[in-house]
Amino acid sequence: MARPMKPAILLAALLLSTPALADWKPIEKIDTYAVSGESAEQLYLSIGEKGPLIGTGGNARRVIAHTFFKLTWQRDYQPQEGGACVLKSARPKLLITYTLPKPAGKLAPGLQVRWDTFASGLIAHEKVHGAGIVDMVDKIVAFSTGLTAHNDPGCKKVRAELTAYLDQLSKAQRQDSRDFDTKEFGRDGNMLKLIAAFLGAPPKN
Template sequence: MSLTLAAGTAEAQSWEAIERVEHYKVNGTEPIELYRSIGERGPKISLGRTIAHTSFKLTWQRDYQQQGQACVLATAKPKLIITYTLPKAAQSLPPAVAAKWKAFSDGIVEHEKLHGEFMKDLTQQIQDVSIGLRNENDPGCKKVRAALQAQLKPISDAHVARHGEYDRVEMSPGGAVHQLILTFLNP
């Protein structure tokens, strides 16, 4: 199999992620009430609930072109939709609680937005290895498609590990999210 990434043909194609925010309502007028409501209403992940969640849908428009016996992946245009699911207080809060809620909420948004940046990085990495991918003896463009899939697995595995490590650090004792929770709940 002769597989190459043709120099000069892998020019970046511009794209922008679509970012959406969905809120779920939490009840209470005191920090502990709001936090308990998060535990009852937050996004369900695996067996439990979480404060917030970032998900994504990534689809591609790819143009495989036959060039004699060779096949080249000429374009790869992503459509990335990132959805942030965040808590929102259902009622007006007393001024002191509102200030604490804002700081807590802003910190959670910052955490989730970094997950979104990771997803944008993943998409760009996929595009970078896609455009210009070429196989010299590939009528029907089957080999180049298989070669692309083989290159995507390590990128995907690294992406999953990056998210996991980020959450592990952020949520561990002393981590940024852990500190947000403590600051929010403690008087």
């Protein structure tokens, strides 16, 4: 997810890696929101006005781009003779949606070149977030498959152990995502340089 937009900063993007487990693949989707302007500065201001809102209520804020995912599962819990329970398989269905800005009208040739470079950097950044999500799901699949608990005829112990692991992994993924954004938008960060290049100004230290 792109960091909250500030007067002189905005953006986000990422690069999705091949899943570690070959029997499933994520679905990727790109949504766009329209921005307008006849200069880089005007386009940037339009992003600030129309970028996706994240959070609710007083915590809502606009960002340049956003990565959202929806994850559902098909799990096969199998009670065993003797009262054990085995999670035989866990197949994920993962939809990753990237929300990115797109000019509403045709841009002048020179501005189009600058926009294309800017847009490429945004999606590259967002897809790093996407790759982190895929990695998290791969780890869940690996942990889930074959998970066994003894004296668990109702499979409650297996479910509880899986839930605890999912909570731990989800928190780690969110922290990694925040750390990545902090680095990318920090001093000498790639996103800060990308914005500065788009606006035609040196990055602020």
